Amino acid sequence: MFRFFASRLLQSLLALLVIITATFFMLRFVPGGPFTAEKAVTPEILRNLEAHYGLDKPLWHQYVDYLGSLLRGDFGPSFKYPNRTVNEILADKLPVSIELGALSLVVALLIGLPLGTLAAIRRNTWIDYCASSFGMMGISIPTFVVGPLLVLAFAIHVGWFNASGWYTLSDRVLPCLVLGIAYAAPIARLTRGGMLEVLHQDFIRTARAKGATELRVVFKHSLRGGLLPVVSFLGPAIAGILTGSFVIETIFQIPGLGREFVNSAFNRDYTLVLGTVILYAGLIMSLNLAADLTQAWMNPKVRLEG
Amino acid sequence: MSTLAAPSAPASPGPAAAVERGNSLWHDAWLRLRKNRLAVFGAVSLIVVSLACFIGPLFSPYGYEDQLLDLGASAPSASHWLGTDTLGRDLFVRLLYGGRVSLGVGLAATVVALTIGVVYGAVAGYFGGKLDAAMMRIVDIMYSLPFTIFVILLMVFFGRDIILLFVAIGAVEWLTMARIVRGQVMSVKRMEFIEAARSLGFGKRRLIFRHILPNVLGPIIVYTTLTIPGVMLLEAFLSFLGLGVQPPMSSWGVLIKDGAEKMEEFPWLLLFPGTVFSLTLFSLNFLGDGLRDALDVRSSKD
Numbered sequence: 001m002f003r004f005f006a007s008r009l010l011q012s013l014l015a016l017l018v019i020i021t022a023t024f025f026m027l028r029f030v031p032g033g034p035f036t037a038e039k040a041v042t043p044e045i046l047r048n049l050e051a052h053y054g055l056d057k058p059l060w061h062q063y064v065d066y067l068g069s070l071l072r073g074d075f076g077p078s079f080k081y082p083n084r085t086v087n088e089i090l091a092d093k094l095p096v097s098i099e100l101g102a103l104s105l106v107v108a109l110l111i112g113l114p115l116g117t118l119a120a121i122r123r124n125t126w127i128d129y130c131a132s133s134f135g136m137m138g139i140s141i142p143t144f145v146v147g148p149l150l151v152l153a154f155a156i157h158v159g160w161f162n163a164s165g166w167y168t169l170s171d172r173v174l175p176c177l178v179l180g181i182a183y184a185a186p187i188a189r190l191t192r193g194g195m196l197e198v199l200h201q202d203f204i205r206t207a208r209a210k211g212a213t214e215l216r217v218v219f220k221h222s223l224r225g226g227l228l229p230v231v232s233f234l235g236p237a238i239a240g241i242l243t244g245s246f247v248i249e250t251i252f253q254i255p256g257l258g259r260e261f262v263n264s265a266f267n268r269d270y271t272l273v274l275g276t277v278i279l280y281a282g283l284i285m286s287l288n289l290a291a292d293l294t295q296a297w298m299n300p301k302v303r304l305e306g
Numbered sequence: 307m308s309t310l311a312a313p314s315a316p317a318s319p320g321p322a323a324a325v326e327r328g329n330s331l332w333h334d335a336w337l338r339l340r341k342n343r344l345a346v347f348g349a350v351s352l353i354v355v356s357l358a359c360f361i362g363p364l365f366s367p368y369g370y371e372d373q374l375l376d377l378g379a380s381a382p383s384a385s386h387w388l389g390t391d392t393l394g395r396d397l398f399v400r401l402l403y404g405g406r407v408s409l410g411v412g413l414a415a416t417v418v419a420l421t422i423g424v425v426y427g428a429v430a431g432y433f434g435g436k437l438d439a440a441m442m443r444i445v446d447i448m449y450s451l452p453f454t455i456f457v458i459l460l461m462v463f464f465g466r467d468i469i470l471l472f473v474a475i476g477a478v479e480w481l482t483m484a485r486i487v488r489g490q491v492m493s494v495k496r497m498e499f500i501e502a503a504r505s506l507g508f509g510k511r512r513l514i515f516r517h518i519l520p521n522v523l524g525p526i527i528v529y530t531t532l533t534i535p536g537v538m539l540l541e542a543f544l545s546f547l548g549l550g551v552q553p554p555m556s557s558w559g560v561l562i563k564d565g566a567e568k569m570e571e572f573p574w575l576l577l578f579p580g581t582v583f584s585l586t587l588f589s590l591n592f593l594g595d596g597l598r599d600a601l602d603v604r605s606s607k608d
Contacts, residue, residue, distance in 0.1 A: 015447045023459070030463035140587035142539055144546045144559075145580040148566035156570055236449070243454040247546060251566065261455070262547055265462040273459070280452045 008292055012285040019281045020070070020274070024063055027270045053079065066274075075275035080267045086275040089260065094279065096166060097256035100179070100248065101241045103172060107180025108187055108237070113230070115184070116191025120199060120226070121218060131188055138185020143244060147178045147251040164253035175252045179244055183237050190233050195226035224298060231295050235288035242280060331601075335524075338600040345596020348589035355586055359405030368396040382574060389574045391564065397575065401582060404556035408583070411472050411557070412538040418476025419537070420530055423483025428514050430484070431491030442488065445481050453478040457540070461549040471550060475540050479533055486529050490522035524601035531594035535587045542583065558583040 050056045054065060069076060075086035119131035151174065155163040165171050198204065199222055207221045246258035253259075257276060264272040339345055382389040388397040430441040457474045464470055494500065495518055503517050519526075538558075544550035545559025546566075553560065558579055565576030 011443075011447060015451065019451065023456075026459065026463070136588065136591060140535070140591050141580075141584045142542060142587075144543065144562060144566065145576075145584060148562075148569055148576055149580065152569050152573060152576070239452060243452065246454075246458075247543060250547065262458065262462075262549075265459055277452070277455055277459075280455055284452050 004296055005293060008289055012289055016278070016281055016285060020067070020278055021063075023274055023277050024066065025059075027273060028059060028062075030268075053077065070278070075278075076271040078269055078272050080264070080269040080272070086271050089272060090257070090275055090279055093255065093257040093260045096254060097242070097245055097249070097258060099172075100175060100245050100254060100256060101238070103176040104179035104183070104241050104245075105238065107176050108183035108241075111180065111184035112187025113191055113227075116188035116230075117195055117218065117223075117226070119188065119192045120195035121214075123196065128192075131192065135185040135189045138182055138188075143178050143182050144247050144251065146181070147174075147248060150174055150178060151251070164251075166252070166254045166256075171252075175248050175254060178251075179241060179248050182244065183241060186233065187230055187237070190229040191227065194229040195222060198222045198225040201225075228295065228299055231291060231298060234294075235284075235291035238287045238291075239284045242284060331524075335597075335600040339596055342596040342599065344592040345600070348592030348596065351585060351589045352593065355405065355582070355589070356409060359402045359409060362402045363399060363406075366396070366399045366402070368399045381572075388578045389572070391575055392568060392572070397561075397578060400556045400561060401558075401579060404558045404561050404579070405582070405586075407468070407551055407555065407557040408538055408541060408559070409586075411468065411475070411541045412534045415472035415475040415479065415537045415541070416530060416533050418473060419479035419483055419533055420526070421480075422476070423480035424487050424519070424526060426480065427484035427487030428491050428519060431488035432495055432510070432514050432518065434492065438488070442485075445484055449481055454540070454543075457544065458547070458549060461544055468551065471541065471544065472537075475537050478540070479537055483526070483529055483533065486525050487522060490525050491518055494518050494521050528594060528598045528601060531590060531597055535590040535594075538583075538587065538590075558586075 047056070054062060057065070066076070073087075075090065078084050078086050078089060081089065115131045115134065119128040122128055151163050154174065155161045161170050161174050162168075204217060204221055207217050212221070243258075245254075245256060246262060248254065249256045249258040250262075257279070261273070261276045261280075264276060388401065390396055391400070426441065426445075430438045457478060460470065460474050491514075500513065500517055503513055508517070541550055541557065542559030542562065545557050546563045548563070551557040551560050561579035562576065562583065565572075565579055569576040
């Protein structure tokens, strides 16, 4: 188990380094810099600005400097917000995105798991058909259609919620519901498939023959095996929820990291873009790692392949 | 086609009667697909939507950027079936032109993903061993990367170019295809007819492309059908963020973005593009699921 963990961790760190390097050099080779948008910058001012941010040093020097400050946990100054560091901006925006993502994941699991389990137990009944139509809807109707439609219906016409913003508890409802439903659908589908596979196995028949109640069969004997596909989907799902929040934050005008990221890319704010990419990549990879570990813990077969 | 496909029978042991009538695997699959109402619905509506998008604009009196500024945004009427947007452009025509872009990007990016994924997966699966382990580890690692973020960066920095758009999307979407093809190739390459072909002295390239790949065509077709909606979603996602197709050109993502901004006063601007886009995604997913059942493919994805 330790070897498994160590090799996965090493892999993730290596991938993270590749991402940092690739993003760093990509940013430097794109046309246009952070200061080109500002009007009437004389060459002297430009030189001074570049010297101030260390952009006049050779590229490899900048790269090494950046890696060094990263190791100290410093993402550097922002190019576009002169008085703020990237650390401050990230610390400001990340909690919002985390809250949005975590609540959405909870919504997705709360809808997806029971629905998929029910569909598997009551296979080929109306419950099953409803669940699979719901799954199809979740896959086929994108969040950027559902979101505005729900705003139109429940915020503008019925007036239960605010159309945008992130202040009160009720402001959380629509965004998290929209993002959560999109991932509830695949989770329900995977749960159904996993449960069906387990429910057909011999040990379930044995449990039933021993007189175990249906509830016990489902909760005690089947869920652990049946949820394996869901656990391995959690990594990708979390990555999807994080990137999905770009759209949700745009629709509902939530001051999170997703919107900030798109803006910073438009502004050519190199350090902020880099910081956000590293943060996202690190987050997604550690969550993937956690999902892998959970899976290995639940299913010893995986450990051997690690 | 049918002779090449015959050895993959283990994936689908057709009924004995069908074999007597000399039905091929593909014919069997076709019969099964035809019985699946949702899949047929999907196929028919896809054909209708594509025909409308590619032929429809030829018969229209309006172009996609013709503005009738005096008219402004108007509700659906006899002269503008789906109404007009705030610049007085005919929504129906823009929807059809947008469909060309969305479907076109969907197809083109899928072809990119298909090519990379099939070749990569086939090579890894065929050669196996250390090469396979290394290649699939790369896929594993790439799976865990936040690719959407990179696509966004690419689109912001290198201009919002349609060619770049589908190359970028295709480069993201090949991973699952590679995994599926690899798994299939690994099981097919152990079969006797491959042994026979090898003993006849055929080269590796011929073995892979002429003998193995045709036998894993089923999963490839199914997964291709299911990749297209994913790709179209990504394109619309980018366009929604303002990073995809640029005005005055339209795509379904662009129209949904515009519609969402003005839905309060002019709800039809959101409703029609949203409905058509979702309907198309539904159809592709239904068709993909139907094909999966018909070709009896066990997806390694779920």
